[in-house]
Amino acid sequence: MRWTVERLIEEIDLLGARGLPREEFFAELSPRLRNVIDNDASCWHTLDPSTRLLTADAPKELIERGVFAPEATPAAGELIVRSEYMVDDVNTFAGLAARRVPVGILDHVTRGDPRRSARYRDLLLPAGIPHELRAAFVIRGRAWGAVHIARRASSGAFQQRDADALAALTGAIARGIRASLRFDAARRVTGAEAPGMVVLGPGDEVELITPPARDLLASLHPREPRCTGETIPTPVLALASFVRSAPDGGQGGGNVVTVPGGDGWVTLHASRPGPHHDGRVAVVLEPARGARSATVRLEAFGATARERDVATLLARGLSRAEIAEALVLSPHTVEDHVKSLYDKVGVGSRQELVARVFLDEYLPEVVRQTPLTSRGRFDRG
Structure with missing residues (x-):
């Protein structure tokens, strides 16, 4: 029996509330997606x-369902990166993330001639995948992930109703x-940005607590110097109570709060790690930080702060006009910044800039499968 989109959104929110490891979340999500959108395989990023x-990517299903052999996946990954950043291609993840509706069908955007896409010619066609549906998962302008959904010729082309269904799911998947x-x-509790975690039982008793959580809990008791770090402060108890009572575990909103502590603001993110009825709540605590500045590599090239802003937006796929609007600059000023960036870095195009400044840093981490921080960046700690 086919599922409604509404039912799948509920299922995704429940998966998100369980706080699953990333690859397990994707593995649970793939078969559920087929209850709404028929497909032969999907690859999550x-x-x-x-x-x-x-x-990071999760190509497990592409391998299990015979799209790629295990030994072919590294080469396929290189082709994906090339189509995303090194050549002008359609439906790139960064491009989709910038759209109001971050979903695209390859057949539609190429007007029925997918050979216009380098990704199709170099990767999809040799793998026997003529039909592709893609999406980026965005919350408040920040893209947390993306998906490639594949159909073989025997499964038929994707239709607009498939794209509409996927578009309705993007917010829930991004939250997950x-x-x-x-x-x-x-869980790793390593690295400079590692948050802490405390698991509360049905009666708010502490079942598990990580060392960073002790310090962060203590910081929420600035007037109690003898606090051991296991005395649960009121904001944490209130958030846990809300998540227990919310039908979706608060995933639709309200399960993340930022509260003042003795050493600055602390962000709390609560989730139900087990069945809805068992009453347990896991709370992740982390220091609230502002947005990270542009990469040190850009600074090494001598780029100014504004030029680093422009470089980041170029990497995200924004046009000159969109950058001007985002940074409240004139198009002429943006063009001057771009020319200055190209001169300092020694490149002549957006693709070369991304390759020189960003990909040299990102690709080794992707290959090594470097863990990610809670903010979606590589944890090099």
């Missing part, structure tokens, strides 16, 4: 929310990816 560059990254980072 995470993106750096700041730059919209690929940070964001939750997975946050809980993945908390």
